[in-house]
Amino acid sequence: MDIDYFELFVKLALGFAAFVLQISLAGRGNLAPSNAIDQLQNFVLGGIIGGILYNPSITTLQFFIVLLIWSTIVFGARFLANHNNLARRILIGQPHTIVHNGKIDTDFATRAGISAQELAFQLRQHGASNLEKVKRAVLETNGTLTVTLQNDPTAYYPVILDGQVDEDALDIIHRDRDWLDTQLESHHIEMSHVYMAIYQDNQLQITQY
Structure with a gap:
């Protein structure tokens, strides 16, 4: 040819x-x-x-x-x-909390096809040898696991990403959408203008576009 x-x-x-x-x-x-x-x-x-x-x-x-x-x-x-x-x-999916305060969301783990052995391995890789020490473990959109341990001073929770609310993160910090709207109004910021909002040390840190 x-x-x-x-x-x-x-x-x-x-x-x-x-x-x-x-x-x-x-x-x-x-x-x-x-x-x-x-x-x-x-x-x-x-x-x-x-x-x-x-x-x-x-x-x-x-x-x-x-x-x-x-x-x-x-x-x-x-x-x-x-x-x-x-x-x-x-199209992308969204991060999902698979472990919250030491409790595993077995329904979600089953739907996502994550075996107990695989989850335990991922937790051990993040230094969580005891399930009760896990405050939050999030399955990210690329399949990796992000683990936050109890009493971790560096822990933070992204409640807004790309102008979209993470309801799961709000639930973790025991806040709701009304609280978030009030916080944004106090800063005179619209939701669509928020690139990222992180909750850490009882404070909401907002970054705009």
């Missing part, structure tokens, strides 16, 4: 440009994927470039259009996830 090296070069350049563009516009999180969109973006983009690169029946223009379509889908999904709670839960 004869290979048109010039066309191969152009396709490689387009693939490289698409990858760099997606990283630049979407942030560098997809270099260390933290959710399903990051992982899927890399897998599919690699498959598109690898599958089309040596296929002479697919022209450079068709290759460019496929890259454009995939980039549009990725950025559209990211936009929805960042601006709509329902879309975020569907």
Whole structure:
């Protein structure tokens, strides 16, 4: 099979440009994927470039259009996830507390496919040899476990992320949405303007966009 090296070069350049563009516009999180969109973006983009690169029946223009379509889908999904709670839960998921004050949420663990052996291993890795010492263990969207031990002076709770409330974190600190709204009103800040709000040492630390 004869290979048109010039066309191969152009396709490689387009693939490289698409990858760099997606990283630049979407942030560098997809270099260390933290959710399903990051992982899927890399897998599919690699498959598109690898599958089309040596296929002479697919022209450079068709290759460019496929890259454009995939980039549009990725950025559209990211936009929805960042601006709509329902879309975020569907596309990315959300962190979930699997252990609270030494009590395991077995229903969630079963739904998430986490065995007792796997959970115990993850807790031991975080220095939690005694379940009663675990104040909170959160299963993150990338499948890792974040563990907070009892009486940990460095513990903090993100109650707002990207302008969206973490109801689970509010429940952990024994606060509700009315309390949070009052706190924001006292600072004359709208929810949509909050990049991150962290509750630590009985204080709410707010960072705006």
